[in-house]
Structures are given as C-alpha cells and as structure tokens.
Amino acid sequence: xxxxxxxxxxxxxxxxxxxxxxxxxxxxxxxxxxxxxxxxxxxxxxxxxxxxxxxxxxxxxxxxxxxxxxxxxxxxxxxxxxxxxxxxxxxxxxxxxxxxxxxxxxxxxxxxxxxxxxxxxxxxxxxxxxxxxxxxxxxxxxxxxxxxxxxxxxxxxxxxxxxxxxxxxxxxxxxxxxxxxxxxxxxxxxxxxxxxxxxxxxxxxxxxxxxxxxxxxxxxxxxxxxxxxxxxxxxxxxx
Amino acid sequence: xxxxxxxxxxxxxxxxxxxxxxxxxxxxxxxxxxxxxxxxxxxxxxxxxxxxxxxxxxxxxxxxxxxxxxxxxxxxxxxxxxxxxxxxxxxxxxxxxxxxxxxxxxxxxxxxxxxxxxxxxxxxxxxxxxxxxxxxxxxxxxxxxxxxxxxxxxxxxxxxxxxxxxxxxxxxxxxxxxxxxxxxxxxxxxxxxxxxxxxxxxxxxxxxxxxxxxxxxxxxxxxxxxxxxxxxxxxxxxxxxxxxxxxxxxxxxxxxxxxxxxxxxxxxxxxx
Numbered sequence: 001x002x003x004x005x006x007x008x009x010x011x012x013x014x015x016x017x018x019x020x021x022x023x024x025x026x027x028x029x030x031x032x033x034x035x036x037x038x039x040x041x042x043x044x045x046x047x048x049x050x051x052x053x054x055x056x057x058x059x060x061x062x063x064x065x066x067x068x069x070x071x072x073x074x075x076x077x078x079x080x081x082x083x084x085x086x087x088x089x090x091x092x093x094x095x096x097x098x099x100x101x102x103x104x105x106x107x108x109x110x111x112x113x114x115x116x117x118x119x120x121x122x123x124x125x126x127x128x129x130x131x132x133x134x135x136x137x138x139x140x141x142x143x144x145x146x147x148x149x150x151x152x153x154x155x156x157x158x159x160x161x162x163x164x165x166x167x168x169x170x171x172x173x174x175x176x177x178x179x180x181x182x183x184x185x186x187x188x189x190x191x192x193x194x195x196x197x198x199x200x201x202x203x204x205x206x207x208x209x210x211x212x213x214x215x216x217x218x219x220x221x222x223x224x225x226x227x228x229x230x231x232x233x234x235x236x237x238x239x
Numbered sequence: 240x241x242x243x244x245x246x247x248x249x250x251x252x253x254x255x256x257x258x259x260x261x262x263x264x265x266x267x268x269x270x271x272x273x274x275x276x277x278x279x280x281x282x283x284x285x286x287x288x289x290x291x292x293x294x295x296x297x298x299x300x301x302x303x304x305x306x307x308x309x310x311x312x313x314x315x316x317x318x319x320x321x322x323x324x325x326x327x328x329x330x331x332x333x334x335x336x337x338x339x340x341x342x343x344x345x346x347x348x349x350x351x352x353x354x355x356x357x358x359x360x361x362x363x364x365x366x367x368x369x370x371x372x373x374x375x376x377x378x379x380x381x382x383x384x385x386x387x388x389x390x391x392x393x394x395x396x397x398x399x400x401x402x403x404x405x406x407x408x409x410x411x412x413x414x415x416x417x418x419x420x421x422x423x424x425x426x427x428x429x430x431x432x433x434x435x436x437x438x439x440x441x442x443x444x445x446x447x448x449x450x451x452x453x454x455x456x457x458x459x460x461x462x463x464x465x466x467x468x469x470x471x472x473x474x475x476x477x478x479x480x481x482x483x484x485x486x487x488x489x490x491x492x493x494x495x496x497x498x499x500x501x502x503x504x505x506x507x508x509x510x511x
Contacts, residue, residue, distance in 0.1 A: 190423035
C-alpha cells in the first residue's frame with residue numbers, strides 16, 4: 001500500500017499509510033485524518049479517495065489551493081513520487097518497493113472504461129459544505145415543484161406531491177373533480193427526470209391542455225391550462 | 240392485460256475479460272432489471288448477480304415490505320423495498336470477504352403494472368421510454384458530471400475527464416441507498432429500453448430509438464450490441480427491449496374471466 005510522508009521544510013513530521021477502499025482528509029481541523037496546524041491550511045483543505053486501483057486527490061475548494069509538483073490542481077490521480085503541497089507543507093506520495101502500481105497515464109488502468117464509485121459520503125459532504133443541498137430522494141434536485149392552481153371549479157392550489165398524481169371522480173384521487181363524462185381516474189400527472197407529464201387514463205371526456213384534448217400524454221409547460229371535468233387548473237412551478 | 244414483446248442480451252464486449260453485467264426479464268412478472276457490477280477479482284459479477292436476484296425474489300414474494308415512501312404507489316414502494324434489500328445484501332457480502340471489499344453495482348429496474356410503468360435506478364445505467372416518436376430518459380444519472388450539471392453547468396464542464404464519470408451513488412457501497420423512482424401510464428406502441436453504459440456510451444438515444452422502431456425486440460438487442468462492439472466495445476454491453484404490443488381493456492367481463500382462469504390454474508396446481 002502507498003504511503004504519504006508529511007514534510008515541513010526538510011523535516012519529516014508524519015507518515016500515513018493509504019489503504020485500498022479507505023480515503024482520508026487533510027486540513028487544519030482535528031476532525032481530519034491528516035491534521036496540519038498552519039494558518040495557510042484550510043479547515044477542510046483536501047481529500048484523497050481510494051478509487052478502483054488508484055488514489056484520487058481532490059481540493060475541497062481550499063483558500064490557498066492544493067498543488068501537485070508545483071501545478072495547482074482541483075483533482076489529480078496520485079502517482080509514485082508526487083509532491084502534494086498543502087500550504088507550506090509537502091506530502092510525498094510513494095508506493096512501497098516492488099508494490100504493484102497502476103499505469104502512469106494519469107488515471108489508473110482503465111479508469112475511463114471501468115465503472116467506479118466515489119466515496120459517496122465524502123462527496124455529499126463537499127456538496128453540503130458548498131451550500132448545495134442534495135436531496136438524495138429526489139431526482140429533481142434544486143428544481144421547482146409542480147403546483148396546480150385553480151382557475152375555475154375550486155379555490156387555492158394543490159401541490160403535485162406524488163410521483164403519480166391522480167385526478168378524477170374517484171374519491172381516492174389526489175385531486176377529485178366532478179363531471180358526468182369524467183373518468184374515475186380521468187388523468188394522471190407524472191414527475192419525470194425532465195419535468196412533469198399529463199396523461200389521459202379513462203372516461204368519455206378527455207382532459208384538455210390549452211384547449212387541446214390529450215389522447216395519450218403531453219409534457220406540461222409552466223402556465224399551461226388544464227381542463228378536466230368541471231375544473232380548470234393552471235400548472236405552475238414553485239420554489 | 241398488457242401484451243408485450245421483450246428480449247434481453249448481454250455481451251462481454253471487445254476489451255474486457257469477464258462480464259460484470261447481469262440482467263433479468265420476466266413478462267409474467269412484468270419485471271425487467273439491468274445491473275452493472277464493479278470490483279476486482281470477479282467481485283463485480285457477484286455484486287450485479289446479487290442485486291438482480293434479490294430484486295427478482297422480493298418482487299416475486301408475497302410479503303409486502305413495509306411502506307418506505309408515502310408518495311409512491313404500492314408496487315413502486317415494493318420496488319424501492321427490493322432495491323433497499325439488494326443494497327443491504329451487497330453491502331453485507333462486501334464486508335464479509337476480503338476479495339469482495341468495495342464491490343458494488345448499478346441497478347436500473349422497470350415494472351409494468353396493468354396501467355403504469357414504474358422505473359427505479361441507482362447509478363448510471365439508463366432507462367429510456369420511446370413514446371410517440373420521442374425517446375426520453377426515465378432514469379437519473381448518478382455520476383459526478385450529471386450531479387454537478389444539475390446546479391452548476393459551468394463547474395460541470397470544467398471537471399477533469401478522469402472524475403466526470405465516477406458514480407456518486409451505487410448499490411452495496413453504503414448501508415443505505417436512495418433510488419430515483421418514476422411512475423407513468425404507458426400506451427400501445429411504446430417501448431422501454433434498459434441498458435448498461437457499455438451501450439449508452441457508444442450508441443445514442445436516437446440511434447436506439449431508430450433500431451427499436453424498425454426491428455423486433457430480439458433483433459434490436461442483437462443489432463444494438465453489434466453496433467457497440469463495432470465502435471470499440473470498451474465495456475460489457477447489456478440491453479433489454481420491451482415493446483408494448485397491446486393493452487386489453489379490463490372491463491367487468493375481462494376481470495371475471497381472468498379471475499376464473501387464475502382460480503382454475505390454482506385448482507389444477509393443487510390437485511394434479
């Protein structure tokens with residue numbers, strides 16, 4: 001397994017063994033695996049992930065940056081002999097003698113072809129730190145939520161809070177509408193990776209979007225007007 | 240009643256020694272699953288097999304797992320439960336044996352119920368829906384470049400080639416996992432395509448749509464795998480094609496008939 005040697009000027013101040021499958025963090029705060037107490041070092045400065053057969057250094061948007069062999073990097077596949085500069089400290093990355101090393105073409109052998117996973121916990125932490133809340137349950141990160149606002153036949157608005165939102169005469173519908181020709185489930189609205197779509201399901205009368213009858217399904221655009229049975233709704237995006 | 244024509248195929252490709260992809264399809268169950276494994280020394284194969292088998296078993300089982308998400312229909316909820324279970328199994332296997340440490344897999348699953356198509360995925364294996372001359376992706380790509388692009392397209396384009404395609408979510412890496420789930424009605428003439436990135440890296444959605452539109456499900460799988468191999472076949476290639484041929488209205492008579500048929504089959508199985 002490769003080793004990291006922490007140096008300040010010409011003195012060795014620490015040694016850290018890397019392990020396959022285990023990443024480590026570098027920074028000024030005690031919560032890091034490699035703590036460097038120096039004001040030039042950010043609280044959470046950089047991290048090294050074990051990815052496949054290689055090791056990937058990522059700068060955590062540190063104030064003074066991370067450098068490998070005098071080049072500033074945001075991410076870098078570590079190779080034998082690399083000198084990583086964090087503030088005024090140097091981390092030397094070296095494999096043991098005779099130890100198998102990944103190919104020296106930057107990424108480890110076949111990194112482009114191989115399916116590999118990042119240390120997801122750490123990835124999420126960086127995202128959160130950067131003020132980007134990733135809601136792991138939703139595919140529509142940061143995207144606004146769809147809302148149906150009554151234009152006629154009711155008042156207020158209803159959020160499309162389900163993956164499959166049912167509109168119809170049936171009392172179990174998410175939005176109940178009246179009308180003689182309206183189906184028990186007249187239409188459904190589905191959340192999709194790229195927005196919302198409305199589909200006709202059953203009943204003599206088809207739902208209309210902007211005055212046009214929907215035979216199968218259509219993607220909804222903001223401010224589209226939907227008519228089903230005795231109600232008229234406007235599709236709005238919120239948030 | 241939904242009448243479908245489906246086919247699935249997996250191929251080692253041109254550059255790999257082993258095949259770490261796994262797939263499962265069953266029209267009776269209405270279940271279609273692709274999983275792309277990762278991890279050295281055959282661990283990737285173990286992971287993807289485990290994912291596919293666990294989902295098959297949970298979906299075929301009679302006990303409904305506890306509801307996980309109130310915003311989902313019961314079947315979608317069950318599929319999410321099956322993915323949780325698959326994740327747990329791979330995670331535990333990964334901890335149990337040194338050779339399996341760090342193994343993982345993607346999963347992309349589709350379930351056809353009488354009225355809706357439910358999809359769920361973790362990782363970067365795409366699920367496409369072809370409807371009315373359009374092809375749409377019904378899965379969310381969980382890799383660094385896609386997640387970055389969701390809130391900061393500029394930062395995403397400046398990412399190094401070496402990190403772009405690393406997965407941000409996968410089965411078996413952590414104790415829990417959260418799939419992206421979608422549910423929507425389908426129509427006669429629609430087609431669902433699930434693949435591993437060995438296909439989608441080399442063949443565009445539009446090309447997939449054209450092939451699936453012109454050929455039988457079986458033939459289309461063969462053609463798509465051949466196309467990926469002709470373009471280098473750098474990874475394992477897996478594809479499932481499901482075509483919706485007919486949707487039979489389930490009126491009162493239909494319901495009675497299928498109810499009777501089920502009883503008759505049950506009777507025969509019990510007493511013969």
